[in-house]
Amino acid sequence: xxxxxxxxxxxxxxxxxxxxxxxxxxxxxxxxxxxxxxxxxxxxxxxxxxxxxxxxxxxxxxxxxxxxxxxxxxxxxxxxxxxxxxxxxxxxxxxxxxxxxxxxxxxxxxxxxxxxxxxxxxxxxxxxxxxxxxxxxxxxxxxxxxxxxxxxxxxxxxxxxxxxxxxxxxxxxxxxxxxxxxxxxxxxxxxxxxxxxxxxxxxxxxxxxxxxxxxxxxxxxxxxxxxxxxxxxxxxxxxxxxxxxxxxxxxxxxxxxxxxxxxxxxxxxxxxxxxxxxxxx
Numbered sequence: 035x036x037x038x039x040x041x042x043x044x045x046x047x048x049x050x051x052x053x054x055x056x057x058x059x060x061x062x063x064x065x066x067x068x069x070x071x072x073x074x075x076x077x078x079x080x081x082x083x084x085x086x087x088x089x090x091x092x093x094x095x096x097x098x099x100x101x102x103x104x105x106x107x108x109x110x111x112x113x114x115x116x117x118x119x120x121x122x123x124x125x126x127x128x129x130x131x132x133x134x135x136x137x138x139x140x141x142x143x144x145x146x147x148x149x150x151x152x153x154x155x156x157x158x159x160x161x162x163x164x165x166x167x168x169x170x171x172x173x174x175x176x177x178x179x180x181x182x183x184x185x186x187x188x189x190x191x192x193x194x195x196x197x198x199x200x201x202x203x204x205x206x207x208x209x210x211x212x213x214x215x216x217x218x219x220x221x222x223x224x225x226x227x228x229x230x231x232x233x234x235x236x237x238x239x240x241x242x243x244x245x246x247x248x249x250x251x252x253x254x255x256x257x258x259x260x261x262x263x264x265x266x267x268x269x270x271x272x273x274x275x276x277x278x279x280x281x282x283x284x285x286x287x288x289x290x291x292x293x294x295x296x297x298x299x300x301x302x303x304x305x306x307x308x309x310x311x312x313x314x315x
Contacts, residue, residue: 080104082204083173083189084212089200092153092193099209100144104175106184108132111176112146114155116169126155126171131178139221140213144173152199166195168202 081101087094098112112127127146139145156165168190175185189205200206210218 077183083187085201088206096148107175
């Protein structure tokens with residue numbers, strides 16, 4: 035009996051080992067499948083998302099400004115959630131690397147121009163549905179090749195039945211108050227300089243605005259072309275030539291008049307001589 039009992043123990047150990055191995059495999063499977071879903075529902079909230087302009091219609095171009103910066107992740111997406119929107123609709127702003135935003139407009143904040151209008155996005159999501167109510171905008175920080183949300187900035191839009199929206203709460207804050215007066219004024223000044231540069235590029239340059247090349251004549255460096263600088267002597271030559279022609283014409287006319295007078299005098303002298311001879315004979 036003792037030997038038979040000992041012979042059964044290896045089978046029980048193998049069964050326990052199998053159960054343990056199965057439980058371990060299940061735990062690993064849940065760790066790689068269930069954990070991302072759990073984490074996806076609760077990303078770290080970093081702050082609010084400002085919508086500018088805070089009031090508009092569904093065709094108004096939007097800019098989004100975050101309260102701060104992400105401390106995790108290398109990219110972001112912007113999503114819109116609310117009544118009538120399905121999970122398969124896609125993002126309002128697709129996955130974008132932070133490096134793709136270029137130099138920050140306001141240091142310490144992200145500024146994202148939304149290329150797609152709300153109307154286009156809503157119609158593309160579910161056509162034929164009247165959208166109205168409160169919708170949450172989310173700026174989601176995540177890694178480039180991952181869909182797990184790590185951190186998030188949020189803001190709320192209220193859309194009415196007339197196709198107009200207004201930002202609620204912190205989403206309606208003045209950008210100047212969020213980023214600071216100094217950063218806001220510097221960005222506005224840079225925008226003005228850029229606008230003036232664009233206008234200057236589209237207008238023809240005047241001679242005074244064109245820099246003369248090195249070694250150019252002094253007249254050209256002063257903004258005057260050589261033809262303009264030498265125009266006075268050309269005018270003088272033309273006037274002098276005209277005066278000479280007029281003088282020559284007057285001299286010729288005077289000379290012709292004098293010769294005609296002499297011939298007339300000679301003819302009259304010959305006629306008087308003939309009359310005198312006839313009288314004397």
